[in-house]
Amino acid sequence: MDPEVIEVLTRLEMRDEQERAQGLPGAGRIQALHPDSARFLYVLALARGAKGIVEIGTSHGYSTLWLAAAARVNGGKVVTCEVNPERIAAARGNFAAAGLADVIEILEGDARETLRGRSEPVDLLFIDSEKSYYESFFDVVYRRLVKGGLVVADNALSHQDELEDYVAYVENHPNLESVLVPIGRGLEVSVKLEG
Numbered sequence: 001m002d003p004e005v006i007e008v009l010t011r012l013e014m015r016d017e018q019e020r021a022q023g024l025p026g027a028g029r030i031q032a033l034h035p036d037s038a039r040f041l042y043v044l045a046l047a048r049g050a051k052g053i054v055e056i057g058t059s060h061g062y063s064t065l066w067l068a069a070a071a072r073v074n075g076g077k078v079v080t081c082e083v084n085p086e087r088i089a090a091a092r093g094n095f096a097a098a099g100l101a102d103v104i105e106i107l108e109g110d111a112r113e114t115l116r117g118r119s120e121p122v123d124l125l126f127i128d129s130e131k132s133y134y135e136s137f138f139d140v141v142y143r144r145l146v147k148g149g150l151v152v153a154d155n156a157l158s159h160q161d162e163l164e165d166y167v168a169y170v171e172n173h174p175n176l177e178s179v180l181v182p183i184g185r186g187l188e189v190s191v192k193l194e195g
């Protein structure tokens, strides 16, 4: 990975760790993905050769940068969705500093709306956003997901109650195989069987 990407990732990891240690509420933190989950996601994206990557929940762009580093290797791009304008501005700065802005498109607004009408194939969908909308986020992208495409949803262990319906939904879906991976805050990983 390029040194400028590592520099931005390290800065964001340190900030997230400090904010969590201070006990700040979610809205006052950058809420970055757990570093172990981020590396796992990066490896998955590389292994899948994912070119079409969609992320829901950008915040300051920590997980986006991992996905974008893989997208660059794979010759693809990341479309990332965020509703908070201040976070979008911070993410833009981080994407530029990491030298990855050219492989990232930001959709500004509620992902349930901004992803409607898009038609490019999706190899990997990463959901790390408002917990009560996970099924809606999944639904708005599902038809674009290719055969063998992956859906990774964060917080399956840390927010088990809130994600109970989502997990039941993907684990009982006839066109998916799913598994809960106990890494970081818990990743629910699903693969689409038929396109």
Ligand SMILES: C[S@@+](CC[C@H](N)C(=O)[O-])C[C@H]1O[C@@H](n2cnc3c(N)ncnc32)[C@H](O)[C@@H]1O
Residues within 6 Å of the ligand: 030, 031, 032, 033, 056, 057, 058, 059, 060, 061, 062, 063, 064, 081, 082, 083, 084, 087, 109, 110, 111, 112, 128, 129, 130, 133
């Ligand atoms: C946990 S944070 C994402 C962290 C990010 N993945 C990272 O690793 O740095 C969740 C983000 O989802 C955003 N969000 C909440 N509801 C949303 C929606 N309906 N559409 C798009 N983004 C949303 C929040 O503003 C917040 O920044």
